[in-house]
Amino acid sequence: MKHQHIVVIGGGASGLLSAIIAKRNHAQVTLIERNPKLGKKILATGNGRCNYTNQQTHAEHYNHPDFVQHALEVFGAKKTIQFFEKLGISPRIEDLGKAYPMSEQASSIVDVLVYEVEQLGIKVMCNAKVTQVIKKPNGFTSTLSDGQQIESDKVILATGGKAMPGSGSDGNGYQIAESLGHSITALFPSLVKLKLNSPYLKQMDGVKIQGTVQLLDQNQVIQSEQGDILFTSYGISGPTILQISRKANEMLLEHQDVKLKVIMLNQMTKEDIERRFQLMQDKPLELSLVGLVHKKIIPAIIKEAGIPNPSIRFSQLTPKEKSKLMNLMFDWRFKVIDSKGYEDAQVTAGGVRIDEINPLSMESRIVPGLYMTGEILDIDGLCGGYNLQWAWSSAYLAGKHASI
Numbered sequence: 001m002k003h004q005h006i007v008v009i010g011g012g013a014s015g016l017l018s019a020i021i022a023k024r025n026h027a028q029v030t031l032i033e034r035n036p037k038l039g040k041k042i043l044a045t046g047n048g049r050c051n052y053t054n055q056q057t058h059a060e061h062y063n064h065p066d067f068v069q070h071a072l073e074v075f076g077a078k079k080t081i082q083f084f085e086k087l088g089i090s091p092r093i094e095d096l097g098k099a100y101p102m103s104e105q106a107s108s109i110v111d112v113l114v115y116e117v118e119q120l121g122i123k124v125m126c127n128a129k130v131t132q133v134i135k136k137p138n139g140f141t142s143t144l145s146d147g148q149q150i151e152s153d154k155v156i157l158a159t160g161g162k163a164m165p166g167s168g169s170d171g172n173g174y175q176i177a178e179s180l181g182h183s184i185t186a187l188f189p190s191l192v193k194l195k196l197n198s199p200y201l202k203q204m205d206g207v208k209i210q211g212t213v214q215l216l217d218q219n220q221v222i223q224s225e226q227g228d229i230l231f232t233s234y235g236i237s238g239p240t241i242l243q244i245s246r247k248a249n250e251m252l253l254e255h256q257d258v259k260l261k262v263i264m265l266n267q268m269t270k271e272d273i274e275r276r277f278q279l280m281q282d283k284p285l286e287l288s289l290v291g292l293v294h295k296k297i298i299p300a301i302i303k304e305a306g307i308p309n310p311s312i313r314f315s316q317l318t319p320k321e322k323s324k325l326m327n328l329m330f331d332w333r334f335k336v337i338d339s340k341g342y343e344d345a346q347v348t349a350g351g352v353r354i355d356e357i358n359p360l361s362m363e364s365r366i367v368p369g370l371y372m373t374g375e376i377l378d379i380d381g382l383c384g385g386y387n388l389q390w391a392w393s394s395a396y397l398a399g400k401h402a403s404i
């Protein structure tokens with residue numbers, strides 16, 4: 001039986017895993033990475049700890065559940081944890097499912113993958129950027145930026161998306177895919193901090209609250225997330241915001257009015273607040289709010305309620321002022337104007353159209369012998385280990401099928 005020669009373009013998460021699977025399946029594998037070292041982006045994942053999967057992974061955590069279903073069934077979270085355990089990664093499970101290496105070092109994931117690549121005898125070419133891939137009748141020619149040409153039977157395109165372009169994933173892979181006849185959907189950053197238009201950002205910079213944030217479309221709540229919300233000098237961040245950012249950015253792309261509703265006091269009722277205000281009747285307003293909301297928020301919320309004198313006694317407020325103040329605790333609206341962009345994003349939404357890819361093998365339906373994995377495809381997941389899981393799952397299928 002002829003052993004396939006497979007060129008894997010991109011030595012990130014999905015490139016590394018697909019190269020390993022293909023080589024274990026007796027293919028001859030050449031792994032090409034433009035950076036001096038393999039796995040650069042992995043080092044930045046999970047705040048340097050690498051949230052490499054999530055035990056709760058489900059197709060619904062992705063933008064195209066039907067497309068990812070098969071890959072997750074074949075190589076889902078359980079298989080991923082087993083795969084990495086065999087390489088030496090003991091899992092540390094947090095928040096009911098997020099898996100990290102016990103060492104709490106993302107570098108452990110890179111180290112064990114690179115060791116396995118070396119052990120298997122995979123040919124690795126670093127500092128090598130592929131600029132062109134041409135399909136020939138019996139295979140492919142990949143050309144590097146120095147003019148060198150590499151022939152292969154199959155190609156796995158694992159060049160990632162556009163998020164964190166300094167990692168080497170700067171979107172150039174989309175051009176390679178396009179030149180081979182593929183189409184790319186609209187691209188936008190996801191799992192990213194959001195910029196707001198608000199006069200209070202400077203004074204609220206650094207304030208972290210535990211609350212609820214809701215994304216509104218014409219006053220209708222379309223997504224609601226509970227947890228840490230962090231105000232910054234440019235806008236808003238925190239896990240809640242990252243989860244909401246995909247939909248918010250999609251709406252911005254469609255030039256829609258994007259508003260966030262922040263519920264600061266989600267553990268209290270309006271009655272609780274009324275009782276508190278009764279107790280604080282004779283205090284200056286700004287002091288009456290101390291102990292209820294963060295100190296840096298107090299001047300902002302008083303201003304937003306249209307109360308000119310922050311030292312006025314609570315009892316002197318008009319009923320309208322009182323009700324406005326009260327409402328802001330449970331419904332403070334902010335206009336989203338942009339995101340922090342690809343530099344700050346964890347993932348790219350959009351990519352190679354999935355109807356051009358066979359979900360059972362990750363092979364192109366346009367160019368037989370060409371496979372694509374990970375973020376280059378129009379697949380992205382929520383925050384929590386799901387994007388790396390997609391990289392591993394798609395890589396497993398591509399590595400397996402390309403080597404046949």
Ligand SMILES: Cc1cc2nc3c(=O)[nH]c(=O)nc-3n(C[C@H](O)[C@H](O)[C@H](O)COP(=O)(O)OP(=O)(O)OC[C@H]3O[C@@H](n4cnc5c(N)ncnc54)[C@H](O)[C@@H]3O)c2cc1C
Pocket residue numbers: 009010011012013014015032033034035039040041042044045046047050051052053128129130131158159160161163164167168169170172173345346347373374375376384385386387388389391
């Ligand atoms: C800061 C940050 C934190 C993250 N944290 C998490 C997390 O904790 N959990 C999680 O699930 N996901 C996380 N992600 C997302 C996750 O890292 C990506 O979705 C995943 O790495 C995508 O894998 P990939 O193989 O498609 O691409 P990448 O890992 O981006 O790899 C692509 C590789 O291809 C190389 N390359 C590109 N073009 C060429 C070329 N022309 N020639 C040769 N080489 C090329 C690049 O240099 C790069 O090494 C995070 C992302 C970021 C930016």
